[in-house]
Amino acid sequence: MTSLHVDDFDFDLPRELIAQQPPAERGHSRMLTVNRATGALCDARFTDFASMLNPGDLLVLNDSRVIPARLFARRTTARNRQSPSGLIEVLLTEPAAETNHWRALVKPGKKVGIGERLQFLGTSGAIEFEAEVLDRGEFGERLLRFTAVDDFFSTLDRIGHMPLPPYIRRDDATVDRERYQTVFSRERGSVAAPTAGLHFTPQILDALAAKGIDTARITLHVGLGTFAPLRVEKLEDVHLHRERYTLSTAAAESINRAVTNSRRIVAVGTTVVRTLEHCALQAKGNPLQAQGGQTDIFISPGFQFRLVNALLTNFHLPKSSLLMLVSAFAGRENVLAAYRHAVQQGYRFFSYGDCMFLA
Numbered sequence: 001m002t003s004l005h006v007d008d009f010d011f012d013l014p015r016e017l018i019a020q021q022p023p024a025e026r027g028h029s030r031m032l033t034v035n036r037a038t039g040a041l042c043d044a045r046f047t048d049f050a051s052m053l054n055p056g057d058l059l060v061l062n063d064s065r066v067i068p069a070r071l072f073a074r075r076t077t078a079r080n081r082q083s084p085s086g087l088i089e090v091l092l093t094e095p096a097a098e099t100n101h102w103r104a105l106v107k108p109g110k111k112v113g114i115g116e117r118l119q120f121l122g123t124s125g126a127i128e129f130e131a132e133v134l135d136r137g138e139f140g141e142r143l144l145r146f147t148a149v150d151d152f153f154s155t156l157d158r159i160g161h162m163p164l165p166p167y168i169r170r171d172d173a174t175v176d177r178e179r180y181q182t183v184f185s186r187e188r189g190s191v192a193a194p195t196a197g198l199h200f201t202p203q204i205l206d207a208l209a210a211k212g213i214d215t216a217r218i219t220l221h222v223g224l225g226t227f228a229p230l231r232v233e234k235l236e237d238v239h240l241h242r243e244r245y246t247l248s249t250a251a252a253e254s255i256n257r258a259v260t261n262s263r264r265i266v267a268v269g270t271t272v273v274r275t276l277e278h279c280a281l282q283a284k285g286n287p288l289q290a291q292g293g294q295t296d297i298f299i300s301p302g303f304q305f306r307l308v309n310a311l312l313t314n315f316h317l318p319k320s321s322l323l324m325l326v327s328a329f330a331g332r333e334n335v336l337a338a339y340r341h342a343v344q345q346g347y348r349f350f351s352y353g354d355c356m357f358l359a
Helices: 046-052 152-159 195-199 202-210 249-260 270-283 321-330 332-344
Strands: 030-034 041-045 058-062 064-066 070-075 087-095 101-107 117-121 127-136 141-146 187-190 214-220 243-247 265-268 291-295 310-314 355-358
Touching (some): 030 332, 041 046, 041 332, 046 202, 046 355, 058 270, 087 117, 101 127, 195 310, 202 214, 214 249, 214 270, 265 270, 270 291, 270 310, 270 321, 321 332
Parallel strands (some): 058 214, 058 265
Antiparallel strands (some): 087 101, 101 141, 117 127, 214 243, 310 355
């Protein structure tokens, strides 16, 4: 088999198709359906989603909750305190093993060295907490040790910003606190939304349940493994960052029952696919067991899917690991043809955009 390259997953996307705002009403996005076997396409709406599922299908959701992980810090040297343009942007990516330690991306990274202390200010100008830079990695990564506060996440809620991706060319707004969050989010820890879940409303979930469609919830906290750009040429050289996941006893039992009864497992989002297929690999053909840990699974064409039978997902960036995952699931040519159709028909792309259902 010819080795695939990252450039084999490129496509042309007009800038105006990148959604800058969520839909006026949650759940009213367009949805492109893709037949995996034939490549046949159909233009639909997400409000049609329930009609495309069968009683007994198991819908698996990612209940991770986005934290306001984007912060602005002041460096503590006198020279930088005097400069209003001396603010440092800090994006928390995941907690480290030690208490009060976080991994983060820092911009501009070249200015922040090991041993530097950063001050994070509240709206009143008071210092909410400080952090010391303990280590540095590639591409602006830093290890920070925060001073202890009574409730770190409450402080983060007060002064943090929702970490909208860089292709959304605006500052975060009040509306993003709710709309860049799924209605079923529960376990805080993501620094980007599991975007396929953004289309659901409580009413849609109730309609699915009334039709006899079961749901299970896993947790994968979205971090660098999901959104970091690929900096290699060949797929065989891709190595993703690890992301934290949890598969509960209840979710494992639901998935095992679905497999035993030959019921369809429908993944809501690539994060669910990665979690389920990682756990299936760990199980080595045996029933799933409750577990938690980290995964760096990279799914690309040629991957053998063991659990997932259908996938709801948003449209992804060119040359991204997520586009490669979707191509592995439905075939690269099918997916790229679907993307060309979506561009021609004016679908909205990326986090706040429209979705695809591949079955």
